[in-house]
Amino acid sequence: MHTGTPIYSGKAKTLYTTDDPDKLIMGFRDDTSAFDGRKLAQLSRKGKINNRFNAFIMAKLAEAGIPTHFEHLLSDTESLVKKLHMIPIECVVRNLTAGSVCRRLGVKEGIALDPPTFEFFLKNDELHDPMVNDYLIRSFNWASDADIARMKELTFRVNAVLKDLFFAAGILLVDYKLEFGRYHNEVVLGDEFTPDGCRLWDAATREKLDKDRFRQDLGGVVEAYEEVARRLGIGIQ
Ligand code: ADP
Ligand code: TMP
Ligand code: ASP
Numbered sequence: 219m220h221t222g223t224p225i226y227s228g229k230a231k232t233l234y235t236t237d238d239p240d241k242l243i244m245g246f247r248d249d250t251s252a253f254d255g256r257k258l259a260q261l262s263r264k265g266k267i268n269n270r271f272n273a274f275i276m277a278k279l280a281e282a283g284i285p286t287h288f289e290h291l292l293s294d295t296e297s298l299v300k301k302l303h304m305i306p307i308e309c310v311v312r313n314l315t316a317g318s319v320c321r322r323l324g325v326k327e328g329i330a331l332d333p334p335t336f337e338f339f340l341k342n343d344e345l346h347d348p349m350v351n352d353y354l355i356r357s358f359n360w361a362s363d364a365d366i367a368r369m370k371e372l373t374f375r376v377n378a379v380l381k382d383l384f385f386a387a388g389i390l391l392v393d394y395k396l397e398f399g400r401y402h403n404e405v406v407l408g409d410e411f412t413p414d415g416c417r418l419w420d421a422a423t424r425e426k427l428d429k430d431r432f433r434q435d436l437g438g439v440v441e442a443y444e445e446v447a448r449r450l451g452i453g454i455q
Contacts, residue, residue, distance in 0.1 A: 229255055229343075230268075230414060240401075242301045243292060246272070250414070252433045254343040259432065265295040267443050267454055268412040273297060274452045275380070275411040282379045284372055286407040287399065302399025302408045305361045308339040308347060309373040312393040313381065316417050316430070322349075328424065334377060336370060341397070368405040369398050376407070384418060387449035389427065392417035413443045 222235030225242070229251035234243040246265040251258050269291065276288035289298040312319060315329040319337075338355060339347040355361050361369070373396050384391045394416035397409035409415075413428040420427060426434075427442040447454055 229258075231410070236298070240301055241289065242299050243296050244299045244410075245296045246410075247295070250429070250432055250439070252429065254346050257433070261432070261440050263440050264414075264443065267440065267447060268410065268414060269295050269297055270452055270454050271412045271443070271447055272410045274447075274450065276407075278383060279376060279379060279407065279411075282375070284375055284379070284407060285401075285404060287401065299408070300401045300406065302401050302406055304341075304397060304399040304408060305365060305369070305405075306341045307350070307355060307360055307369070307397075308341050309369050309396045309398065310337045310339065310393060311335070311373055311377050312337070313377070314390065314392045314417075314419075316392050334374075336373065339395075365398075365400075365405055369396075372396075372398070372405070372407060376411075380411075383450070385421065387446070388421045389446060389449065390419045390421050390424075392419055392428075413446060418446055 224232050224234050226233040230247055230249050232245040232247060234245065236243055246269040248260045248262055248265045249258065250261045250264060273288065273291050276286045280286050287300040287302055289300065292298050311334050312331055313334045314331060315325050316327050320327050338350050340350045341347060352366050355366055356363065376396060381391045394411065396407060398405050399408040416428060417430060418427045419425065426436060427446050431437065431439045431442050444454065
């Protein structure tokens with residue numbers, strides 16, 4: 219296995235080819251972006267923390283029977299993953315209100331949602347990831363009915379596993395975004411699960427421990443990610 223050519227460099231990660239056409243190297247960079255790339259910064263150590271964080275969460279999800287692209291860690295900032303044909307849709311589950319749902323519906327932050335709610339967004343930075351629904355996904359053929367059903371099922375199964383995992387560490391899983399892709403016709407969880415793509419609050423104080431610290435200029439972004447990792451027992455040298 220060797221690091222091949224970069225085939226894609228996004229806002230926070232770079233993908234490289236390998237000598238196996240079915241596998242890619244996913245490199246986590248220190249680059250941090252919010253508001254669809256309008257706010258950018260370099261946060262020292264973030265790539266390393268997110269690589270470890272993601273490996274830990276993906277392993278927990280795999281143990282629970284959720285198919286993921288994650289293979290294994292390769293280095294401090296790189297992991298080997300299955301090469302997926304990505305579905306250009308973001309799947310969001312919310313357990314508590316925060317972020318765009320508050321802006322869109324004029325509701326306060328921190329309202330418990332029972333049952334948790336689910337939203338689809340189109341992955342398109344130029345359009346600011348507009349919300350879409352099952353019908354639009356079908357009409358534009360971004361995914362099939364079976365893919366849609368599977369993405370919803372897997373996204374809720376992730377909630378069942380991770381809500382408890384975080385709660386045991388004194389953390390509320392407020393919301394999160396997942397991306398899926400196809401691997402030899404199977405729908406598989408791709409991309410990452412890190413504090414960059416979810417909201418995590420201290421269960422007692424509701425202190426924000428995720429990328430909202432960056433979005434809202436609260437400071438201590440990487441320190442908050444490290445605190446979550448420490449509470450989950452993720453070792454980061
Ligand atoms: P963005 O593209 O939103 O700026 P990143 O910087 O995180 O985001 O780049 C990672 C990109 O890799 C994303 O576009 C994501 O959809 C894609 N991706 C994630 N996992 C895989 C995979 N296993 N195979 C192919 N592409 C993937
Ligand atoms: P939102 O409140 O902005 O809609 O985001 C909901 C959750 O999904 C939040 O944890 C952030 C995450 N998310 C991303 O990581 N990237 C995205 O492009 C979007 C739309 C949401
Ligand atoms: N992940 C998106 C971005 O990088 C949206 C966000 O996190 O605010 O811009």
